[in-house]
Amino acid sequence: MAQPLTHSAAAHEFQRDPARAAWHDQTLWMVRTKRDRMAARVPEWEQLREAASQIKEHTLSKLADYLEQFADNAAANGIHVHWAADGDEHNRIVHGILQRHGARKLVKSKSMLTEECHLNPHLEKQGIEVIDTDLGERIVQLQEMPPSHIVMPAIHLKRAEVGEVFHEHLGTPAGLDDPQQLTEAARQHLRNHFLTADAALTGVNFAVAETGGFVVCTNEGNADMGAHLAPVHIACMGIEKIIPRQAHLGVFLRLLARSATGQPSTVFSSHFLKPRPGQEMHIIIVDNGRSRQLARSDYRKSLACIRCAACFNTCPVYRRSGGYSYSYFISGPIGSILAPNVDKAAHASMPFASTLCGSCTAVCPVKIDIHAQLLKWRQDITAAGHAPWWKKAAMHTTAFVVRRPALFRLGGWFMRRTTPLLNLLRLDPWTQSRDLPPAPTQTFRQWHNQQSNKK
Amino acid sequence: MTLGLFIPCYIDQLYPQVGQATYTLLTRLGHQVEVPEKPACCGQPMSNSGFAKAGAGCLTDFAREYARFDHIVSPSGSCVLHLKESLEAQHSPMAHRVYELCEFLHDIAKVDSLPARFPHRVGLHQSCHGLRGLGLGSPSECRVPAFSKPARLLQMVAGLELVPLDRCDECCGFGGTFSVFESDVSVSMGRDRIQDHISHGAEFITSADMSCLMHLGGLLSRQAPQVKVRHIAEILAGTAESEAEPSLNDG
Numbered sequence: 001m002a003q004p005l006t007h008s009a010a011a012h013e014f015q016r017d018p019a020r021a022a023w024h025d026q027t028l029w030m031v032r033t034k035r036d037r038m039a040a041r042v043p044e045w046e047q048l049r050e051a052a053s054q055i056k057e058h059t060l061s062k063l064a065d066y067l068e069q070f071a072d073n074a075a076a077n078g079i080h081v082h083w084a085a086d087g088d089e090h091n092r093i094v095h096g097i098l099q100r101h102g103a104r105k106l107v108k109s110k111s112m113l114t115e116e117c118h119l120n121p122h123l124e125k126q127g128i129e130v131i132d133t134d135l136g137e138r139i140v141q142l143q144e145m146p147p148s149h150i151v152m153p154a155i156h157l158k159r160a161e162v163g164e165v166f167h168e169h170l171g172t173p174a175g176l177d178d179p180q181q182l183t184e185a186a187r188q189h190l191r192n193h194f195l196t197a198d199a200a201l202t203g204v205n206f207a208v209a210e211t212g213g214f215v216v217c218t219n220e221g222n223a224d225m226g227a228h229l230a231p232v233h234i235a236c237m238g239i240e241k242i243i244p245r246q247a248h249l250g251v252f253l254r255l256l257a258r259s260a261t262g263q264p265s266t267v268f269s270s271h272f273l274k275p276r277p278g279q280e281m282h283i284i285i286v287d288n289g290r291s292r293q294l295a296r297s298d299y300r301k302s303l304a305c306i307r308c309a310a311c312f313n314t315c316p317v318y319r320r321s322g323g324y325s326y327s328y329f330i331s332g333p334i335g336s337i338l339a340p341n342v343d344k345a346a347h348a349s350m351p352f353a354s355t356l357c358g359s360c361t362a363v364c365p366v367k368i369d370i371h372a373q374l375l376k377w378r379q380d381i382t383a384a385g386h387a388p389w390w391k392k393a394a395m396h397t398t399a400f401v402v403r404r405p406a407l408f409r410l411g412g413w414f415m416r417r418t419t420p421l422l423n424l425l426r427l428d429p430w431t432q433s434r435d436l437p438p439a440p441t442q443t444f445r446q447w448h449n450q451q452s453n454k455k
Numbered sequence: 456m457t458l459g460l461f462i463p464c465y466i467d468q469l470y471p472q473v474g475q476a477t478y479t480l481l482t483r484l485g486h487q488v489e490v491p492e493k494p495a496c497c498g499q500p501m502s503n504s505g506f507a508k509a510g511a512g513c514l515t516d517f518a519r520e521y522a523r524f525d526h527i528v529s530p531s532g533s534c535v536l537h538l539k540e541s542l543e544a545q546h547s548p549m550a551h552r553v554y555e556l557c558e559f560l561h562d563i564a565k566v567d568s569l570p571a572r573f574p575h576r577v578g579l580h581q582s583c584h585g586l587r588g589l590g591l592g593s594p595s596e597c598r599v600p601a602f603s604k605p606a607r608l609l610q611m612v613a614g615l616e617l618v619p620l621d622r623c624d625e626c627c628g629f630g631g632t633f634s635v636f637e638s639d640v641s642v643s644m645g646r647d648r649i650q651d652h653i654s655h656g657a658e659f660i661t662s663a664d665m666s667c668l669m670h671l672g673g674l675l676s677r678q679a680p681q682v683k684v685r686h687i688a689e690i691l692a693g694t695a696e697s698e699a700e701p702s703l704n705d706g
């Protein structure tokens with residue numbers, strides 16, 4: 001599927017099936033309400049958010065120091081540490097490790113970073129079989145589609161559609177839509193891959209500078225299955241995944257699962273400190289544009305993101321336009337502030353895919369000022385010339401008119417006389433679905449001037 | 456103490472009754488209210504669309520005309536938020552003298568009773584800019600003690616019954632120019648909002664933001680014309696029942 005040009009065009013497509021759009025909205029709203037219930041059970045929720053925000057703020061201010069500390073400790077633990085400046089270098093490092101081991105099959109647990117680096121196609125080109133083992137991720141992989149959500153990659157699919165995918169690829173009976181049977185089929189299929197994989201790759205949720213260890217959170221235990229069975233474990237992390245101390249983990253682990261899915265904790269929070277005897281463990285620390293974002297003071301706080309996707313679930317626009325309506329692999333509110341850092345022109349419409357309602361900011365467990373950053377990106381994007389000419393013209397005209405009382409009054413007079421016609425013609429995006437108000441015969445100012453004259 | 460009343464451009468032109476109600480309410484509460492001649496717009500539409508520079512002149516006009524007032528009041532949460540944030544960015548002390556109407560009544564005038572009567576079932580649309588931006592109430596995302604300044608004021612109105620909502624503070628989808636440039640999502644959000652109010656038996660939808668009500672009212676007039684929108688100032692001033700027929704023609 002070719003990527004649609006703008007968010008609004010893609011959202012238009014999504015909204016052509018209103019029943020499905022409503023289902024998508026309700027599904028994600030359910031996750032949001034689960035999150036609310038779970039957050040309400042933690043009396044110190046707001047203090048936790050504040051603590052998380054401050055820890056991240058502090059870490060970002062000394063990022064290089066903490067990364068070095070982490071790398072030293074990890075190396076001392078016997079982990080091979082690699083640094084990658086960009087996605088290509090990351091992919092080359094992964095491939096190099098696999099090559100050295102003669103690996104033909106890689107089982108991957110969900111990692112948005114490898115998605116960002118386009119690792120799968122890179123490895124597949126080299127003849128390596130890559131199996132995504134997170135259930136949702138596997139479903140979209142079989143469909144040859146990217147994840148539509150960073151925590152629930154296949155949330156946009158209904159059960160019956162998953163049944164179709166499995167029927168086609170795993171040979172399950174046609175028309176199967178029982179979740180238990182579907183999960184069982186996936187499990188059998190994945191088990192086989194776990195047993196025969198030559199290497200395992202995982203993401204990293206938190207890397208602890210103090211210990212050189214790292215934590216991976218999954219609900220299905222697939223990261224553990226892969227990492228514990230394969231002779232090689234490769235972990236990939238963005239430079240922002242670091243936290244200073246082991247003691248900070250409690251803050252983030254309590255926030256992450258509750259914010260993400262409304263669970264008290266993820267089913268598996270696996271702590272990796274060193275390779276087991278006979279195993280090789282690698283960690284790849286990736287920049288890929290993050291230090292550039294760190295240097296942009298307006299947007300640096302976006303690096304505090306722990307990828308819980310609470311901002312997706314709460315976002316009324318995401319819920320009603322779907323993950324594929326955004327032009328970046330991280331969609332939703334946080335994606336809309338990360339994407340323009342990568343390519344302003346290509347993702348110019350993303351920061352506009354918001355009403356700036358601020359729900360994302362209020363829900364964010366690390367208190368990223370998401371909606372304020374969206375508004376800043378809008379200025380930067382138009383200043384860089386990525387706004388359609390008609391929008392530019394409309395905005396400059398409005399700015400000109402509202403500052404000139406005579407012109408403004410004339411414009412208003414004209415507008416108030418034409419609203420019935422506009423409502424009738426329904427030619428513009430407003431009146432196609434909404435009436436303009438019945439025009440009053442008098443403006444407030446006219447009324448007020450009369451009041452003053454009476455006195 | 457003289458209050459500067461800021462009536463945003465679209466309220467001036469399309470909803471004069473909201474300006475009138477605000478003016479009436481404030482004067483009735485004993486305030487000296489003045490409306491300076493010049494400003495029409497706070498500049499939000501431009502800023503919201505990524506053309507903050509083009510809209511910056513609006514702020515200059517506003518600052519010039521309103522600098523002399525101790526308090527500046529406006530019946531529009533989103534305009535007030537934009538003014539506050541822009542003034543703050545310029546480190547202008549005026550930032551702390553601009554109030555949304557409910558905020559002013561609640562925090563400054565400390566109103567504890569109103570002579571208004573509105574015997575209807577009313578749904579309160581907590582506009583996002585007012586709620587999360589200005590802190591007029593507690594947002595449902597946060598675990599803070601629940602409060603709502605507009606709801607407290609509405610509870611002072613005799614006969615008024617506030618209806619509960621399934622999604623107590625979800626955005627209506629107006630979002631300024633979003634409503635035009637992303638009209639599909641905007642309309643879908645608005646329809647869901649009005650449905651929530653209708654299914655709980657609201658006869659009126661009110662809000663501290665006329666812009667949200669313009670969007671919701673526009674949808675209602677096509678889909679459920681029996682349900683009306685009323686700005687909160689109209690209810691608090693007791694002028695909401697009338698259809699606000701101005702008595703004189705304009706010239």
Ligand code: SF4
Pocket residue numbers: 259304305306307308309310311312334360363364365366367368370
């Ligand atoms: S921005 Fe905040 S809410 Fe959104 S994914 Fe990141 S941490 Fe979660």
